[in-house]
Amino acid sequence: MEFLLHTGLRRSDVVRLGPRHVEGDYFRVTIKKSQELVELVIPIHDALTDIVVGTRDDAPAFILTAYGKPRTDKAFTNWFREAAHKAGLPSNSSPHGMRKAACRRLAEAGCTPHQIQAITGHQNLKEIETYTKAVEQKMLAKAAMASVTKAFHHPEVANSDDGLADIDFNALIPNDPNMQVALPRGLEPLFSP
Secondary structure, three states: OHHHHHHOOOHHHHOOOOHHHEEOOEEEEEEEEOOEEEEEEEEOOHHHHHHHHHOOOOOOOOOEOOOOOEOOHHHHHHHHHHHHHHOOOOOOOOHHHHHHHHHHHHHHOOOOHHHHHHHHOOOOHHHHHHHHHHHHHHHHHHHHHHHHHHHOOOOOOOOOOOOOOOOOOOOOOOOOOOOOOOOOOOOOOOOOO
């Protein structure tokens, strides 16, 4: 699971990833996307260093079966779902969800769509925007609120006490208790008491 999260690779690429793809502090891997071959150079995340260093140079892949053989795409998905289920995650968990999580984490770390594309190998930015839309909304909303707080951080502006408003007057309480007041539409109860 770590390889999915820290490389953003598809399951078909992550099951092939092995020591032969290591070049210094990087993975160099050629992936197939929409009938095109794309070469990616992905920095090795610190969380993967011990696994990479601890794997024999002649190992066919980093993710192996109990018999030391690489997993097929389908077998890897089945293994992943089984492991996710044992961990208490939803039974429909999939390797692709980890790819999405990798994109989201990169976005949360402040990476641009182009930087995310350089890691994941997505062909167009529209695909990345699908994964990162909620993160971007949250970050933009946070930045907007920080801007408005900074711009209007003057407590004396709101509810001014300098005579512009009568703070003892409440327009919602009629002065004449017999006065009929029309309530705004849409606030009446939906049922009779």
